[in-house]
Amino acid sequence: MRAFSLLPRTVKAAVTSDLVKGNYSHRLSSTAMAMSSSVCPQIPSQLRARPIHSFPRKLPCAVSIKAFSSQSSDASAKGKCTVLRCGTVMAFDNTGGIGLVAGAGMAAATWEKCTVLEWQQQHGVDGLSARIGFLGLGIMGSPMAQNLLKAGCDVTVWNRTKSKCDPLISLGAKYKSSPQEVAISCDVTFAMLADPESAVEVACGKDGATRGMTSGKGYVDVSTVDAATSKLIGGHIKATGASFLEAPVSGSKKPAEDGQLIFLTAGDKSLYEMVGSLLDIMGKSRFYLGDVGNGAAMKLVVNMIMGSMMASFSEGLLLSEKVGLDPRILVEVVSQGAISAPMYSTKGPSMIQSLYPTAFPLKHQQKDLRLALGLAESVSQPTPIAAATNELYKVAKSHGLSDQDFSAVIEALKAKVQNPAK
Numbered sequence: 001m002r003a004f005s006l007l008p009r010t011v012k013a014a015v016t017s018d019l020v021k022g023n024y025s026h027r028l029s030s031t032a033m034a035m036s037s038s039v040c041p042q043i044p045s046q047l048r049a050r051p052i053h054s055f056p057r058k059l060p061c062a063v064s065i066k067a068f069s070s071q072s073s074d075a076s077a078k079g080k081c082t083v084l085r086c087g088t089v090m091a092f093d094n095t096g097g098i099g100l101v102a103g104a105g106m107a108a109a110t111w112e113k114c115t116v117l118e119w120q121q122q123h124g125v126d127g128l129s130a131r132i133g134f135l136g137l138g139i140m141g142s143p144m145a146q147n148l149l150k151a152g153c154d155v156t157v158w159n160r161t162k163s164k165c166d167p168l169i170s171l172g173a174k175y176k177s178s179p180q181e182v183a184i185s186c187d188v189t190f191a192m193l194a195d196p197e198s199a200v201e202v203a204c205g206k207d208g209a210t211r212g213m214t215s216g217k218g219y220v221d222v223s224t225v226d227a228a229t230s231k232l233i234g235g236h237i238k239a240t241g242a243s244f245l246e247a248p249v250s251g252s253k254k255p256a257e258d259g260q261l262i263f264l265t266a267g268d269k270s271l272y273e274m275v276g277s278l279l280d281i282m283g284k285s286r287f288y289l290g291d292v293g294n295g296a297a298m299k300l301v302v303n304m305i306m307g308s309m310m311a312s313f314s315e316g317l318l319l320s321e322k323v324g325l326d327p328r329i330l331v332e333v334v335s336q337g338a339i340s341a342p343m344y345s346t347k348g349p350s351m352i353q354s355l356y357p358t359a360f361p362l363k364h365q366q367k368d369l370r371l372a373l374g375l376a377e378s379v380s381q382p383t384p385i386a387a388a389t390n391e392l393y394k395v396a397k398s399h400g401l402s403d404q405d406f407s408a409v410i411e412a413l414k415a416k417v418q419n420p421a422k
């Protein structure tokens, strides 16, 4: 435990809290992990986080204390004014509490505010100082790019519908008029597109990003696509001499705004390491899964489960109501038991009111089910529940619900939708 006693107090707090929760074997918080491996490399290996394979090798003295305030819903809390430095140590602080950082063994007065870029420039660290391109500014891409900007990164944006670039330009983003131009002017380019077709079009089409890629550059596709599409895009990118990483995300609009996404990455490990600090600005954890295709597959399996869970929850809400129960109480009961999931408590109350404010468009959930079924087919894995669920989302789409939140799938189960003649 000598190594532990040498840790700054904030690190101890994070590690201790995990130990108290009995999580020490495999569920240390990302904060504890980051701090333990970067601030004190001697920390016993059993106290290190498993999912983060190389946090953040390029930032030997950087610590992130964002997990201390994981409830924070204020995306701006990760803005420029919340990066603090003390000598070679940098901390992201979205608690607004310089005092917490001072617990790291340095007097509060010695910490000063700076941008990530300033810190990086001072210490010559890769990734954060890269010129970053961002293609696709929809529900997810916009807040992700915004978080990079707020962290002080140099970001150039492009979106098919140009008006969606404007809010980011007003926050300091540069603009280029094609994916090709973005790729030419940037070191690493992220893409967050709707589906396989758009991901291929933006990467490989006329004026596509591949036309601007060269050796030394990187392309990170964070869209949800199937493994074959990802391999196709990766192949085109790598043919230019550039590196490729697939990195689909788990987490919806709010986690994207809060920088709490989960990245499921696969592909060039060196690019993964180079962009690690950027992924940590946009997300709360990251998994490196090996060869291209594994990240896509993991994302599709997760979303296959999620789509079925939502369909099953919808059936439960409607059945409870029909037998005279209060569906609001069902939501409460579910939220307290073994099958509780944040999705049920956040979406249940609005579903009861037939309101579906879009966080995850229904058309994308159906796309993910379709792609997951293709994945299952490719290995002859029976997935009857997902197959039935997919049909339900198709019915919902045929009733004009594509752009509503995926929780609108409940409408496909309502009698008047199933039999409009009644």
Ligand SMILES: NC(=O)C1=CN([C@@H]2O[C@H](COP(=O)(O)OP(=O)(O)OC[C@H]3O[C@@H](n4cnc5c(N)ncnc54)[C@H](OP(=O)(O)O)[C@@H]3O)[C@@H](O)[C@H]2O)C=CC1
Pocket (backbone or CB within 6 Å): 135, 136, 137, 138, 139, 140, 141, 159, 160, 161, 164, 192, 193, 194, 195, 197, 198, 201, 202, 222, 223, 224, 225, 249, 250, 251, 252, 253, 359, 360, 361, 364, 365
């Ligand atoms: N929303 C969510 O909760 C989550 C979504 N995802 C996945 O992330 C990806 C993006 O999702 P989200 O942001 O919600 O989707 P949106 O529908 O809000 O955005 C889609 C983006 O793709 C662009 N696009 C669509 N078709 C084309 C095309 N043919 N050429 C160029 N650009 C195109 C859109 O441009 P334009 O503005 O011009 O239409 C827009 O920028 C999807 O793969 C989705 O499955 C992953 C996790 C969570």
Ligand SMILES: O=CC(=O)O
Pocket (backbone or CB within 6 Å): 224, 249, 250, 251, 252, 303, 360
């Ligand atoms: O892909 C959707 C999500 O919430 O994750």
